[in-house]
Structure formats: C-alpha cells, structure tokens
Amino acid sequence: MRVLLQRVSRASVTVSEEIVGAIDAGLLLFVGFTDGDSQKEIQYFAEKVVNLRIFEDHDGKMNRSLLDVKGSILSVSQFTLYGDCRKGRRPNFMAAARPDEASALYDQWNKALTMKGIRVKTGVFGAMMDVELINDGPVTLFLDSLSNPVL
Template sequence: MRAVVQKVENSSVSVDGELISEIDKGFMVLLAVKDSDTLEDLEYIKRKIAKLRIFEDNDGKLNLSIKDVGGEILLISQFTLYGDARKGNRPSFIESAKPDKAEEYYEIMIEELEKEGISVKAGKFQTHMKVSLINDGPITILLDSERII
C-alpha cells in the first residue's frame, strides 16, 4: 500500500463541477492499494498517517501529529501510484488492486482513521475528480508498506 501525504492549509475535491469534500488544516492523502496488500499493510499505513509528526510545535520543530493539532484528512483513492512507466511511455497498472479490493481497503482506511479520532473526508471512489490544495511547507511524505524495515 502506498500513500502520499501532503500537509495542507486546505484541500478540496470536486466531481463534475460539484464540491464533494473539503478540509482546512490537515493532510491530503492519496492512497493506492496493491493487489498483494493485506490488512497488515493497511494497519501500517494507517498508523504512520495518524502518528506522522510534521506539524510545528511552539519551537518551530516538526514535532506534532495531526491529532495534536486537531487537523483533518482528505483521503483520495489514487490507483495510479502503482503506475509503472519504466518500459515505454504508457504506464502499466497491473500491480494496482482490482476495484473491489481497492474500494474495500479504502473504506476500511477511512473507518480506521476515524477510530483514531481524526476527522476524515473522502473523494469519490473510481471517479474522475478535481483535487485542489494549498500545500503547507511544502511538506510531502511518501509512505509505502513494502518499505518496512
């Protein structure tokens, strides 16, 4: 499982010109599910998102988590994070999970982050979306459950 976490001042997502979700201070997270992912991968990524300390404390150090600052998450399904463009110019998405599994894990991720006490807004699964954000920092972190040490 992969997640791109961007610290934002605000972020929103629209479908067909209609605003469907928006957040203020927090994370805009692009989430991709791999065909071989398990619930252990999901738990790892959820834990990392919930505990990631990339908000400034009173001394200006990146020491605070999203829960510490009362931030929100805008979670967007993004299967293209598993796009492989090493051969040719058209990416292959064969490592991405099939829609049924990807949607199941996406919904579970929303529930699990909410259980952590974090407000989560979402995009619309398997839909062309327009995502807007103001990246704060900019700070962007890539999480990958296969890179566990």
C-alpha cells in the first residue's frame, strides 16, 4: 500500500466536468494498492494518517494532527503510485493490484478513515479525474508499506 499525502487548504476532484468530492482544510490522499495488501496495512495507515502531527500549533510548529484540527480527507485512488520507471520509457504497472481487488481495498480504506471520526470525500474509482488542490506549506509525505518495518 502506498499513500501520497498532501496537506491542503482545499482540494477537489472532478469527473466529466462535475465535482464529485471537495474539502476545505485537511489532507489530500492519493492511495494505491498492491497484491497482498490487507486490513493490516489499511488499519495501520489509517491510524498513522489521522494522527500524524503535520498541522501547525500556535507556535508555528507541526504539532497537531488531522483529528486535532478537525480537518477532512479527500481520498483519490491512484494505481500509478505503483508505476515502475526503471526500464524503458513507459511505466510498468504490474505491481498495482488488479482493479477488482484494488476497488474493494479502496472502499475498506475510506471506511477505516471514516471510522476514525474523519469526514472523507472521494474520487471515483477507475475514472479519469481532474484533481485541484492548494498545497498548504507545502507539506507532502509518502507512506509505503514495503519500507515500513512495522508491517
């Protein structure tokens, strides 16, 4: 599982010229799944994302979590996070989970975030989407289950 996390002032996702998800202050999450991902990764990263202290406190230090600031999440499925560009000029996406498996994991992911008390908006799985955001900071982090010794 991979999550590209961006702290945003606002973000939205549009499909066929219609806004399908939008948030104000919070996190834009691009999420991708690979074979073998399960509830273990989903639960670990859901807990990690909502509790990361990446929002500023009164002293300007990143010391507050999404829960602390009562922020929202815009969650966008992104199989291209598993693009392998090491050979040739065209990315290889063989490491990305099959669409049926990824769709089920994406639904479980969004439910896990919602169960943490977060307002979650989403894109449309498998659709061509336009994503707009105002990156706050900028703060961008990359979470990867393969590089995490806890999982």
